[in-house]
Amino acid sequence: MQSKDSFIQFVFSHKRPSILIVFAVLVLAGCRYPVNIERPIADMHGGELNIGLSENPPWVINTDQGPAGLEVEIVRALAEKMNATINWHWGSEGNLLAALSQYQLDLVIGGLTQDSNVSALAAPTKAYYQSHYSVGVPEGISLPSNLEGVEVAVPVINHIAHALKKEGAIPRPTPDLGTHNEAVTNPSWWLHAHNYQIGDWEIATDHHVMALPKGENAWMLAVQRHLNSYPDIEQRLQHLEAGR
Structure with missing residues (x-):
């Protein structure tokens, strides 16, 4: 032929x-067929994967027994498919992405989103999950008909206060969310895990990604296919959050 x-x-x-x-x-x-420019995909199968991870529960959790969390589970399942061994490397998001850009790592995880500054140093996957933020209240408390003038607890460091203000709400940074009988804004999986009644407001959406070295096209295809087929992410997030 x-x-x-x-x-x-x-x-x-x-x-x-x-x-x-x-x-x-x-x-x-x-x-x-897509190819890698730095490390052949054949070397990854049956070889070692160097994974950078930054703690961000429930996506990545640092425990005494080793890494845990949703994205750790996803990566372990991928490594098992590839018969590969994982070397975990903890660090800050910025340092890990810098190492990734120099091909010292194969993948970086840590609850990264499309809104984070990933694409400057790395190739983000397509979003494999979306966290939809709404407002919820504990059981036994009536949901307000609208958010005008309503105080809503938010994480101390957050990116949703501005969106809440546009709804007329009053954001109140709170270090211990879920411990008081008050309205809270967080992703739907968090609100479900804490048995909150959830309103119909769509406050914000996070598009979750993982980060790969630029130009590793065959590796990107393998990771994206795995992410697209990973089941029950919402339920797993609820379970991880409820167990914290």
């Missing part, structure tokens, strides 16, 4: 090749 390159040479050796044939050949020449 002729190779692709031999076939291309054969077509262009004729003096007047059909325009359609030439077009088909050019398309064929560009259709190559």
Whole structure:
């Protein structure tokens, strides 16, 4: 059987090749399976994966027994598929992404989102899960009909206060969410885990991603396929949050 390159040479050796044939050949020449520019995907199968992780419960949790959390579970399942061994590397998000950009790591996890500054140093996956923020109240308390003038507890460090103000609410930074009988804004999985009644407000949405080195296209394809097929993420997040 002729190779692709031999076939291309054969077509262009004729003096007047059909325009359609030439077009088909050019398309064929560009259709190559994704490859990595730094580390061959074959080396990863049965080899070692260097994973950078930054603590951010329930996505990544640092325990006495080792890493835990949703994204740790996802990566372990991927490594098992590939018959690969994982080397975990803890660090801050910024340091890990810098190491990733120099191909010292294969993947960085830690509850990263499309809104975080990932793409400057790395290639983010497509969003594999969306956290939808709403307002909830504990059982036994009536949900307000609207948020105008309502005090709503939010994490001390957050990115949702501005969106709440647009709804007329009064954000109140609170260090210990879920310990008082008050309205709270957090993702739906958090509110469900704490048995809150959830309103219909759509305050904000986080698009969750993982970070890979730029140019590792075959690796990106493998990771994205795994993420797209990973089941029951919402339920797993609720379980992890309820167990904290």
